[in-house]
Amino acid sequence: MTISTVAAPPMHNTPVALVQGFLTGGVIGASLAALVVGGIIESVPLFVTGLGLPAVYGLLFFLAGVPRRVREAAVAPRTALAAVESLEAVEGEPTTDVAVRFDLTVAPDDATAYRVAFTQDINLADLPDYRPGGVVVVQYPPDRPWQVRIVKRPTPEWEERVAGARLDSAPGPVWVRNEPSEGCVVGYATLLALLLAAAGVVLLFRADLFDEGASDKPSVSASSSTTVVSSASGTVTLGPDQSFLDKGELRKAVGSLTGGTDSRAALTVVVQDRLLSVVYAPTGSQAPTFDPESVPYDRLPALVEEARSSLGVGSPQTWQLTVERLTGSLTIRVGVVGAEETASLEADARGKVVRRTPAH
Structure with a gap:
């Protein structure tokens, strides 16, 4: 099989990622500021709010993602053959699984072949089974073909196909899970929201934080x-x-x-x-x-x-x-x-x- 064409990866939902990053940063900033300010002014409700806000946000985030996870679980993954272009162990203890960075050419039966890079944990004893030029069985969601995972124990039918398969390397581009540019933008949005939320809590309670210090001495003198x-x-x-x-x-x-x-x-x-x-x-x-x-x-x-x-x-x-x-x-x-x-x-x-x- 000769592969000559590579499909372009779909664009990620950048606005959703930005909103999620902004909300996450806001919750972190408000929670930390509420803990610090609540401790300084000895406000138990504010301190408890600082503790509970991340838990509530995490619960809401989990519940909001349930429908998506249910839809994804209902879609059967696609199985395909893939050629190992290169692999590199990136981390792991010598006696356990190691994280291996794979570069594969994936060749679906009913779609255009493409290149993808990803990291997957592989047991040290199984590493000799993966070598450049070898053929493996992979699975991926139909709507997210870059989320490839190697099937470590394929069915006998796919093992038979692997034994007689020869795949040619496909040229780039290489798909990855996240684009670096999007990660930077989301990171800046998260940091900005963190700072704004923390500053908002401090400004909201500035009278208790700063005016209290000026009025402490007279009140002590009187009482x-x-x-x-x-x-x-x-x-x-x-x-x-x-x-x-x-x-x-x-x-x-x-x-x-x-x-x-x-x-x-x-x-x-x-x-x-x-x-x-x-x-x-x-x-x-x-x-x-x-x-x-x-x-x-x-x-x-x-x-x-x-x-x-x-x-x-x-x-x-x-x-x-x-x-x-x-x-x-x-x-x-x-x-x-x-x-x-x-x-x-x-x-x-x-x-x-x-x-x-x-x-x-």
Whole structure:
């Protein structure tokens, strides 16, 4: 049999492949972005969506392909003889099946012969049965003649035809499963959809991602303070990023202890960086007391700063401010403790410094 004519391969459905690639990229991008964004903003529904989206898409893709697979399975494959032009092992373990790249001339009984290249797994023990110039039996779908597979154990009828067949090589072109140009286009479409979907998820939740960072600090300032009030005392503890040296923080904390009612008489007010303690006078006590609201709180941060910077304490570690009137008049005392030094100053009821005790 002499073969001189080669049929041209049919065109693939490029628009369908592009749409499929675009959808696949979109699902991958949206799923990954939903997982990352959901983890950052601690959104369980968004995180679960990121996990479930690929599964739903895969199920829909499988269901959409069922009719096509049923139609393809219903069509009986065609059987033909083919001449081995060349073969090359491309991968595989030495003791198992290896992937072999075949170049065949396929000669159907009722159609024009053609060349085709494909890869098929062949057991090492059967490799000697396939050699250039040899004849084999192949099968392929009638509507996709490039999807050729070698029949490893043909029927006796086809074995008899193989024994007496001689096929001439057909010239190119050589059919392959996919055109490289289409693969590149589909790949670019998939990548573009992936980036667009990921960017869309980030933009959709940009307020939670970026604005939340700007609003975190005020919300912590308002909610991280702890107030405890009893009949004998009241305390306010600030969060780790706050200080009673911040403007207005002391006055606000004292107000939270009184709750808008008339102030109770206090024996002492003690302030540290993040702790305010007020000790109230017991009922009927004759000890000298004062109104906590009468303390010049706006002056206290400046007094603490002066004690830390002007009394010779080289490395101030902690400070404590105490307000009391045990001596008859209201006294504000600021003590600073350094690595190996201590210092203090005293101020009157208006916050004016009246005595300094440098470091010693």
